[in-house]
Amino acid sequence: MPSAIITFLSFSHLLAFGINYFILDDIKNKKRINYLLVPLILLFGVIVGSYFTYLDVVVMYIFFLILSLKNAEERNVVSSLLIVSSACVIELVASQVTKPLLYFFIEKQSILFFFIFLLFYYGLLILSCGLYKKWGLPLIRRKKKVNLTAYLLTISLIVYFSYFTIAAYASNVYLKIFVAVFYLIFAFLGGVIIQSISSNQDLKIEAEKRQLEYNIHQRYIEDLKNQYQGIREFRHDYVNLLTSIEYYIENDEFEALKTFFKTSVQKTKNLAGTDILHADELNKIDSLDIKSILTMKLLAAQEKNLNVQIEADEGIRLNQKVDSVLLIRILGILLDNAIEEVETIEGGKLLIGIFSVKGDTIFVIENTARQKIEPMQVLKQKGFSTKGEGRGLGLSNIDELTAMEPNILLETIISEQRFIQKVIVIGEEG
Known part of the structure; x- marks a missing residue:
């Protein structure tokens, strides 16, 4: 040989x-x-x-x-x-x-x-x-x-x-002793080092989770303050409008009133009837964490003037055993990807649905997609983004995140220029 x-x-x-x-x-x-x-x-x-x-x-x-x-x-x-x-x-x-x-x-x-x-x-x-x-x-x-x-x-x-x-090395006593001591030291030190590193990493991950929760809650509180300030400003403007209308009526200046109505009053109709942050739908969710991340992403979409629709069932209650931080990260990545995609498409839409089905909570994130969307194996590559290498998370770590939480499942559907992600949170009796 x-x-x-x-x-x-x-x-x-x-x-x-x-x-x-x-x-x-x-x-x-x-x-x-x-x-x-x-x-x-x-x-x-x-x-x-x-x-x-x-x-x-x-x-x-x-x-x-x-x-x-x-x-x-x-x-x-x-x-x-x-x-x-x-x-x-x-x-x-x-x-x-x-x-x-x-x-x-x-x-x-x-x-x-x-x-x-x-x-x-x-x-x-x-x-x-x-x-x-x-x-x-x-x-x-x-x-x-x-x-x-x-x-x-x-x-x-x-x-x-x-x-x-x-x-x-049985025939060589010294080598035999050396090997035995080597493995004993290797096993002992390895166990101590691994346990120490693992404990430190667990503490670090827990600290990062708490910090993430704190940041999200602070952002949510700030958003609520901004909304309240906006309502106060609208109320102030509304009083001024009524005062102006009263003046025109008392002085029988109906032509001027008609002009004033068309130029100043009528445009407030759409503003008053628009729920910019979809508060009515978000209030149906009992989890402050989930409402916070959705509010943040809706604000991001609003700043980009994107067409966003959201619908939620009444009384959405999540399984308390589910790691809320993991769920926030998963939803955050999926919404970021959807917003990034819709931003590049003329007339694109982002649809968000939160439904309760037999005790399970289902988040549906559907967005308009390009005609030639990349295959799933490309979308899941680390650093993949339609805006350039290293600029996006894509779906690279979604699988790893969902694997860490047995009560969270993910289903992906690509069909007719639509990209649909379904995040299923299994109920406590599921």
């Missing part, structure tokens, strides 16, 4: 680990520097593997975990731990499944069988990672088993690699 093939097979597990991590952590949609860092980590793993069996995977595991945390924008350390551990476990399982085929190739020593083995092995890896990313990870997040799964996988990997590494 050619030595090049033997060398490749000796380190193929590292390449497999790297491919799995590349897929599961969605590296292609992140910083371009990752395209250089991942190969460098693979190269470093190969160098370590040339001297210490099994330690190559451990070293790569540590570097991939650091890289995942570096790339993460909203993910905590345990989520990164889950992704890296899953990538490693999938590689181990795929290696065991394809081992009979590998033995068959070694026996035949055929280049043709070698390529068949590679196709099957890496095809199995890519398929497994794709299915796990599409179904496995979202299920774990919906069931809120991220911490449990991440810790179980990590502990299993530590036990697995420590056992086989110690067995590999």
Whole structure:
């Protein structure tokens, strides 16, 4: 058997680990520097593997975990731990499944069988990672088993690699002791660091949530003050109008009254009958958080002179178990995207509906869309915006946000120049 093939097979597990991590952590949609860092980590793993069996995977595991945390924008350390551990476990399982085929190739020593083995092995890896990313990870997040799964996988990997590494160096007492001490220190320090980082991140996220709530409430209070001031000004103008009308009537100046009515009074008819911020509809919602974010976005649309319609059922009550900050962020992103789209279309409309159906609350955000709207996979890319690269959130992190809250579902419909987003908040009995 050619030595090049033997060398490749000796380190193929590292390449497999790297491919799995590349897929599961969605590296292609992140910083371009990752395209250089991942190969460098693979190269470093190969160098370590040339001297210490099994330690190559451990070293790569540590570097991939650091890289995942570096790339993460909203993910905590345990989520990164889950992704890296899953990538490693999938590689181990795929290696065991394809081992009979590998033995068959070694026996035949055929280049043709070698390529068949590679196709099957890496095809199995890519398929497994794709299915796990599409179904496995979202299920774990919906069931809120991220911490449990991440810790179980990590502990299993530590036990697995420590056992086989110690067995590999059983004949050398000093190396055996070194490996055992290494894994003990690695497990202890790793656990302490991960727990510390995770706790700090949880505190930071909680602080950010509270700050976001405070900012939204302050903005809502300010909006209410502005509305009240507007009402006071209108009342003042209304008194002046009545005074002027009274003057014209008392002096029998009906022609002047007719002119005054057409130029000054009639235009107030539309103003008086217009609910600029749709207060009647918003008052049907009992959640101050939701009313706040809707008010903010309606003001933004009003400033852009957009055509906005809103309709809500009476007595909208949200499931109290739902993370209101997550829901605010989801609605905020969807409304920003809708406003951005309608702004570019002549005669565009934004329709907002809030309905209660069998205990569930459904938010429908429908906007006019361009004739050639991008595919969903493009819209979900990080930084995508119709106004230029890096200017918008698109739908990039909507899936991640909805996955964090099992009581929130999202349905997207693109049809006949309409873009419809349905956010379903499952009721407490749902």
